[in-house]
Amino acid sequence: MSLRVPLILFVDDDARLRSLVAAELRSNRYEAIVASNGREALERFRDVTPDIIVTDLAMPESDGFDLIEQVRRESQLPIIVLSVRNSDTEKIRALDLGADDYVVKPFSMPELLARLRAQLRRRPAEAHSILRFPGLVVDIERRRVILDDREIRLTPTELALLELLVSNAGKPVTLAQIVRRVWKGAPGTSFDTVRVHIRSLRRKIEPNAATPRYIATEPWVGYRFIAEPEEE
Amino acid sequence: MSSQRIAVRLVTDVVLALAIALLVSAVAHRTGLNAATAALVLHTTVLLLAAWRTFAAGIAASLAATASFTFFLDPFGSWRVDAPSNWIALVSFLIASTLTSRLVSRARHEAARAEARRSELAALYRLSVELFTATDAESKGRDTALELSLAALQARGGGIVAISPDGSVTRERWHGVEDAHLLSRCRTALQRANPASFPAPAGSTVCVPQSAEGSLRRVFVAVETRATPRAVESVGALLALEMEHDRALAASAHAEALEESHALKTSILRAVSHDLNTPLTAVSLELDALARELAEDPQAMQRIMSLREDTTILRRRIENLLAMARLEAGAIVPRPEPVSPADLFLGVRRHMDLATPGRSLSIQVEEDCPEIDADPSLLLEILVNLVDNAHRASPSEEAIEIRAEQIPDGVRLTVADRGIGVPHGEGAGEEVLLQDLPSRGLGLEIARAFTAASAGKLALLRREGGGTLVRIDLPAWNEAEAST
Numbered sequence: 001m002s003l004r005v006p007l008i009l010f011v012d013d014d015a016r017l018r019s020l021v022a023a024e025l026r027s028n029r030y031e032a033i034v035a036s037n038g039r040e041a042l043e044r045f046r047d048v049t050p051d052i053i054v055t056d057l058a059m060p061e062s063d064g065f066d067l068i069e070q071v072r073r074e075s076q077l078p079i080i081v082l083s084v085r086n087s088d089t090e091k092i093r094a095l096d097l098g099a100d101d102y103v104v105k106p107f108s109m110p111e112l113l114a115r116l117r118a119q120l121r122r123r124p125a126e127a128h129s130i131l132r133f134p135g136l137v138v139d140i141e142r143r144r145v146i147l148d149d150r151e152i153r154l155t156p157t158e159l160a161l162l163e164l165l166v167s168n169a170g171k172p173v174t175l176a177q178i179v180r181r182v183w184k185g186a187p188g189t190s191f192d193t194v195r196v197h198i199r200s201l202r203r204k205i206e207p208n209a210a211t212p213r214y215i216a217t218e219p220w221v222g223y224r225f226i227a228e229p230e231e232e
Numbered sequence: 233m234s235s236q237r238i239a240v241r242l243v244t245d246v247v248l249a250l251a252i253a254l255l256v257s258a259v260a261h262r263t264g265l266n267a268a269t270a271a272l273v274l275h276t277t278v279l280l281l282a283a284w285r286t287f288a289a290g291i292a293a294s295l296a297a298t299a300s301f302t303f304f305l306d307p308f309g310s311w312r313v314d315a316p317s318n319w320i321a322l323v324s325f326l327i328a329s330t331l332t333s334r335l336v337s338r339a340r341h342e343a344a345r346a347e348a349r350r351s352e353l354a355a356l357y358r359l360s361v362e363l364f365t366a367t368d369a370e371s372k373g374r375d376t377a378l379e380l381s382l383a384a385l386q387a388r389g390g391g392i393v394a395i396s397p398d399g400s401v402t403r404e405r406w407h408g409v410e411d412a413h414l415l416s417r418c419r420t421a422l423q424r425a426n427p428a429s430f431p432a433p434a435g436s437t438v439c440v441p442q443s444a445e446g447s448l449r450r451v452f453v454a455v456e457t458r459a460t461p462r463a464v465e466s467v468g469a470l471l472a473l474e475m476e477h478d479r480a481l482a483a484s485a486h487a488e489a490l491e492e493s494h495a496l497k498t499s500i501l502r503a504v505s506h507d508l509n510t511p512l513t514a515v516s517l518e519l520d521a522l523a524r525e526l527a528e529d530p531q532a533m534q535r536i537m538s539l540r541e542d543t544t545i546l547r548r549r550i551e552n553l554l555a556m557a558r559l560e561a562g563a564i565v566p567r568p569e570p571v572s573p574a575d576l577f578l579g580v581r582r583h584m585d586l587a588t589p590g591r592s593l594s595i596q597v598e599e600d601c602p603e604i605d606a607d608p609s610l611l612l613e614i615l616v617n618l619v620d621n622a623h624r625a626s627p628s629e630e631a632i633e634i635r636a637e638q639i640p641d642g643v644r645l646t647v648a649d650r651g652i653g654v655p656h657g658e659g660a661g662e663e664v665l666l667q668d669l670p671s672r673g674l675g676l677e678i679a680r681a682f683t684a685a686s687a688g689k690l691a692l693l694r695r696e697g698g699g700t701l702v703r704i705d706l707p708a709w710n711e712a713e714a715s716t
Binding site: 020021024209 | 502503505506509510511512513514516517518520521524547567569570571572573574575577578581586595596597599601603608609612
């Protein structure tokens, strides 16, 4: 991992929140720059190339959606959006435009820091063909899954689903993205089809049905692989 | 036409017919025409008179032609009508005049009817254009539509009459002169289930039954109209269509206004949520910063922890108030999807970790418990509120228990504590009515309302060994339907 301190661009129209978050980020060993709207954030992004953008969605002049759209034309850097409760349509729209995750306002700093760590961790992991999580190993190249030291058999669809989720560990994957990536957008594939296969996958990999360890549902949005990858 | 004018015309026709027949016969005699040619000329004269004038003129011309045929032709001056040729001529003239005048009369009558029908159609067309193209409410009011309809029928009055089963008559819309026999005439039309026409001083009064609405039966009435019953029926149908069209426009405008109002409420609530949550986030972050700076000062840390707890309570109350506002504003429309109880409980645990760190939560999901068919955000609100209530009402060392199990009609979720939420009383497992509770906070109110919105049922029970048990029965997701 690079020794360079990650640079976070925080975008929100509330000046007090901007200065508080920036101070908190700096005290947690991040570098932070701020912007008050999407247009200003885009200028900052082009000037300094941050490692992650954290942006509010509702802002005057140029909002968070505009920012995500513009940034995604030029870069694949992680984007976390700040949304309010019960705004799943906004979340899905932001994720479909290319955002990587969301945090619901009011958020706590530990919550935001956890999401930042997950995004920073995810980037180098993408290059690996073997992904290791507590109790679970997914060998993407050999198409093998080891659960608690025992190889388990998955159907090709379940394996494709698991591969998609683990390669995006920590990040919500929308139902539409799953249909597009696993079923290649095959006609007749509904979100219920995805749910049926997810349930089948869970039965095979979740040791305790009452407390999921690996796959969590993001209501209306999709699924998130919640286990943290093991350090190599 | 008055009877005096008819009589004058009749006399004129007869005199004219006699004069022409005599003139033609005299000319024939002078010029020395033979009998056949003279008969042919007289025949043509009778035909022309029958066609041009009236049936009476035709008959008069026939008689005059026979008489002059007998008088002028050889032997001149004799009135012998017993000769067979004279009888043949008389019968021939009569048949020709009768047939011609009948045919002409029928043709004139048909032409008059066709003209009347054409005028009615033109009036109906003008009326439909006026009724359906002027959409501006000011240019086409309810009464204007009726007035236009009655004008198209040249009626002196009329409107829509509603007749109830007890026989009472209501003029829903009326314009112009009244009709003294309205009820009996409308009843006749309803019994016939067809338009009924009644003679009136000027034209006729026509009653047309219209479509029934529940027990009410409606009749369109045109008083003293010159139009045919068929035209009245058509105008009645147009007017009914126009009323239906107006109702549809009003319903559409209402639906549009509701949709706009719903979107506005949702947008306002989202803005309020954003505006309340942003400073709340700032307060939480400020407390985080203070906690880090004053980590070495136990007294300050205690006060910061207390402030954090207050912030959490405030946050929860704001969320509850917003949820209640959404519910009351109709901005909450449940969007069911299959919800795994384990996922739901994971959300509850996350909430507890943030809101009440350290509080023990026991989670149980029965093996093969089906997924719930409900809106996940509503379910989370229900459970979070119930768990918060349980947290406040029970000793902190006691675990709060949440459980999901299959029941015959769906899934049962239970939240159990050892607290003092429900009044003590006899009988564990006994249901406690919500109205019997000493106090019902907003949290329980939201849980109850959201359970109802999720097609579920919430019950509070006295728990065996003390405490409260909240039971929420919800529909299970039908996997078979989804797979197909």
